[in-house]
Amino acid sequence: MDGFLQGRSALVTGSTSGIGLAIARLLASAGTKLAVHGLGAEDQIAAAVADVRAEGHGEVRHFGGDLREAAAIERLMGDVADWTGGIDILVNNAGIQHTAPLADMPPDKWDAILAINLSSAFHTMRHALPSMASRGYGRVINVASVHGLVASKEKSPYVASKFGLVGMSKVAALEYAAQGSRDSGGITVNCICPGWVETPLIEPQIEAHRSGGRREDGVRALLAEKQPSLRMSLPDEIAALAVFLCRREAHNLTGSAIPVDGGWTAQ
Numbered sequence: 001m002d003g004f005l006q007g008r009s010a011l012v013t014g015s016t017s018g019i020g021l022a023i024a025r026l027l028a029s030a031g032t033k034l035a036v037h038g039l040g041a042e043d044q045i046a047a048a049v050a051d052v053r054a055e056g057h058g059e060v061r062h063f064g065g066d067l068r069e070a071a072a073i074e075r076l077m078g079d080v081a082d083w084t085g086g087i088d089i090l091v092n093n094a095g096i097q098h099t100a101p102l103a104d105m106p107p108d109k110w111d112a113i114l115a116i117n118l119s120s121a122f123h124t125m126r127h128a129l130p131s132m133a134s135r136g137y138g139r140v141i142n143v144a145s146v147h148g149l150v151a152s153k154e155k156s157p158y159v160a161s162k163f164g165l166v167g168m169s170k171v172a173a174l175e176y177a178a179q180g181s182r183d184s185g186g187i188t189v190n191c192i193c194p195g196w197v198e199t200p201l202i203e204p205q206i207e208a209h210r211s212g213g214r215r216e217d218g219v220r221a222l223l224a225e226k227q228p229s230l231r232m233s234l235p236d237e238i239a240a241l242a243v244f245l246c247r248r249e250a251h252n253l254t255g256s257a258i259p260v261d262g263g264w265t266a267q
């Protein structure tokens with residue numbers, strides 16, 4: 001990766017695993033000072049930081065903070081801003097899932113999914129956007145989902161959170177569209193909307209589709225239901241799009257919700 005992000009800094013929420021870790025690795029390899037964030041056992045966090053550091057040219061540090069709590073997000077944003085001197089690239093990636101019919105969905109799952117998948121992005125953006133505007137360059141990349149564009153059964157809080165994230169991102173894109181310039185790169189706010197991606201998040205759904213068979217049978221059944229390419233995306237492929245959005249020439253690519261879904265939402 002060319003070092004086009006040398007001198008920039010980034011915070012990727014939920015980058016101790018899956019898509020977030022892949023985005024953190026690629027942003028670091030493009031030169032950013034990288035704030036890794038997320039929960040996990042100490043060794044998982046240490047491994048994620050080592051992974052990102054091995055790819056990167058700049059400094060890498062882990063920041064904790066449970067995104068269900070507004071006060072913890074406040075502390076996280078303050079600590080990362082102090083360490084970076086101002087966040088240039090904010091990736092709201094952390095997210096959780098729980099599947100059940102609406103009438104059986106535990107209310108505490110609704111609260112947690114809305115807090116982590118949606119409200120946390122409001123809080124991080126509220127903090128980061130004004131300082132991006134003052135520097136004329138900023139990127140907010142919200143990892144939504146195809147479920148920010150279309151619904152599926154048994155995912156009421158997840159779909160609600162992702163539709164909300166797509167809507168909120170469009171509002172922020174409009175509010176900051178005229179900041180900065182072509183030369184400075186401007187401030188853009190976009191959502192990436194993946195279909196199925198190979199990460200730990202979807203393991204319970206693979207398991208539920210195995211019908212007593214092998215893991216591959218579960219994967220095949222999931223894909224056959226919704227994703228016409230019949231191929232999973234890999235986290236690195238989502239990361240490649242995130243890094244493209246950080247380029248200066250993407251200054252007019254804002255307010256969009258970009259599907260990476262093998263044709264899922266084309267149907």
Ligand code: NAD
Pocket residue numbers: 013014015016017018019020037038039040065066067068093094095096116117143144145146193194195196197198199200201202
């Ligand atoms: P993952 O389970 O591998 O990683 C989730 C990350 O979020 C972890 O780093 C975890 O520590 C963090 N996190 C979870 N709860 C947290 C909390 N309370 N406070 C702080 N951090 C917390 O998941 P993934 O598949 O990489 O998902 C990343 C994003 O991509 C999510 O927003 C998810 O909805 C979205 N997405 C995933 C898929 C897919 O198929 N995997 C598809 C579409 C969208």
